[in-house]
Amino acid sequence: xxxxxxxxxxxxxxxxxxxxxxxxxxxxxxxxxxxxxxxxxxxxxxxxxxxxxxxxxxxxxxxxxxxxxxxxxxxxxxxxxxxxxxxxxxxxxxxxxxxxxxxxxxxxxxxxxxxxxxxxxxxxxxxxxxxxxxxxxxxxxxxxxxxxxxxxxxxxxxxxxxxxxxxxxxxxxxxxxxxxxxxxxxxxxxxxxxxxxxxxxxxxxxxxxxxxxxxxxxxxxxxxxxxxxxxxxxxxxxxxxxxxxxxxxxxxxxxxxxxxxxxxxxxxxxxxxxxxxxxxxxxxxxxxxxxxxxxxxxxxxxxxxxxxxxxxxxxxxxxxxxxxxxxxxxxxxxxxxxxxxxxxxxxxxxxxxxxxxxxxxxxxxxxxxxxxxxxxxxxxxxxxxxxxxxxxxxxxxxxxxxxxxxxxxxxxxxxxxxxxxxxxxxxxxxx
Numbered sequence: 001x002x003x004x005x006x007x008x009x010x011x012x013x014x015x016x017x018x019x020x021x022x023x024x025x026x027x028x029x030x031x032x033x034x035x036x037x038x039x040x041x042x043x044x045x046x047x048x049x050x051x052x053x054x055x056x057x058x059x060x061x062x063x064x065x066x067x068x069x070x071x072x073x074x075x076x077x078x079x080x081x082x083x084x085x086x087x088x089x090x091x092x093x094x095x096x097x098x099x100x101x102x103x104x105x106x107x108x109x110x111x112x113x114x115x116x117x118x119x120x121x122x123x124x125x126x127x128x129x130x131x132x133x134x135x136x137x138x139x140x141x142x143x144x145x146x147x148x149x150x151x152x153x154x155x156x157x158x159x160x161x162x163x164x165x166x167x168x169x170x171x172x173x174x175x176x177x178x179x180x181x182x183x184x185x186x187x188x189x190x191x192x193x194x195x196x197x198x199x200x201x202x203x204x205x206x207x208x209x210x211x212x213x214x215x216x217x218x219x220x221x222x223x224x225x226x227x228x229x230x231x232x233x234x235x236x237x238x239x240x241x242x243x244x245x246x247x248x249x250x251x252x253x254x255x256x257x258x259x260x261x262x263x264x265x266x267x268x269x270x271x272x273x274x275x276x277x278x279x280x281x282x283x284x285x286x287x288x289x290x291x292x293x294x295x296x297x298x299x300x301x302x303x304x305x306x307x308x309x310x311x312x313x314x315x316x317x318x319x320x321x322x323x324x325x326x327x328x329x330x331x332x333x334x335x336x337x338x339x340x341x342x343x344x345x346x347x348x349x350x351x352x353x354x355x356x357x358x359x360x361x362x363x364x365x366x367x368x369x370x371x372x373x374x375x376x377x378x379x380x381x382x383x384x385x386x387x388x389x390x391x392x393x394x395x396x397x398x399x400x401x402x403x404x405x406x407x408x409x410x411x412x413x414x415x416x417x418x419x420x421x422x423x424x425x426x427x428x429x430x431x
Contacts, residue, residue, distance in 0.1 A: 019069050019085050019313040020339040022048055022332070024320050025110040026074035031321040038320035040328065042073040048332075052322065066332050068339060074320065078117030081315060089313040090122040093222050094129055096238035096347035100245060100305035104334060105317035106327040107249030112212055114315055115246040119218060122242070123189055126222070134227065140183035141221040144196045145175060147297050148214035149268045154179050155196040155216070165300060172308075173300050183220070193218075201265075213265045215272065215298050218244040223350075237350040243305055247273065247298075250327060272296045277334055283307045284340035311345045314338050 024040050039052050049065045070085050082090075086101055093099050101118055103111035130138045144155040151162040156179040164176040183189055201213040225237040248269040275296040282291050283306065293303045304310050316335040318328050 015344045018338050018341045020335050021070045021315045023072040024318045036321040039322050040320045042071045082118045082121045086313045089311045092311050093240040093242040096240050097345045098240050098310040100243040100312045102245045102314040105331050109317040109319045111317050119244040136224045137227045139223040141180045142183045143180045144218045146214040146216050148201045155199045212248045216246045239350045240348050272298050280337045284337040
């Protein structure tokens, strides 16, 4: 069963643009207390505009309106954001397509809140789909990492030792020695998400009491194959991953009042996001040129999701307050570039061991049949040759006997002629 109508054909990749959504959160308590105002308004399902007309002349270099695949105002729900676009991308993993969902935006703009909901809605739908399938068997594998100060850490392990990144010729960049757990059910999922939340680096800043200080990537690997009762001739396995990426927020030290450890964290976060922005910008304008994926751990790990074999959705979260105007514009400019990036997803098909065994068995049977036919043909040829050889031997023996009889007859004739006193030269038949 196809979730979104995608044909499960592993041929040429399906090229499509990244699906870009913008979500504006309401003003928070701190912003309201400072009498801040909202600068942004969603005037349709696709367009967001800058409302502060007085400031337009001062910032004429910036556009007034921005259009994306979907935009959501402050009264939107995470369920809406998920259902109206993100769902199609996330659940395409059930059809064998790699997929990724990003949450991008400045600190305190609602990324983690949005991403947490999307992750739970998506995996809930994946479980529902699996429970309705009788003709395929599914295996779900769960893993999670965070990138903190450019170090990759396993969120399912108590060991905080940074993990290495390795280059695999088939899979691309992989995280060495990463814990991967077979997901059993919804309760098991919630337990693992709780572990990830407890392990992830968070900290308080003047803008956010629970600020994420690392990028988090939750990965679900979905493998499916025809069940024994399906009777399907082909038993190929579909194997795809879906990434739920909650990026740490960009931040300005002057706004967060960060010092010491927090300032260092913010520096790493901003440099990582700067690389991500550079990658997105280059992919949108010159995709065939050099793309600096390896300039950060984040872009190196997510290379396929950004411009390769994957379907990708990015949810850009926005703080509407005038105090965050510069950061909001930067987020929107990132989103503008992202919507021009194309990926080329293809179905990931893996031949199962059962199919390989069956194919080998069929090939062996075919070869055995050919050998038998060849053996039969060889036996017939040998029999014919032997028969001909016997005939030749028989003919040679007859010739030898006839030659002997002829020679004996000549000898007797000569003797008779000599006895009769007849000149042999006068006899016409003697030569």
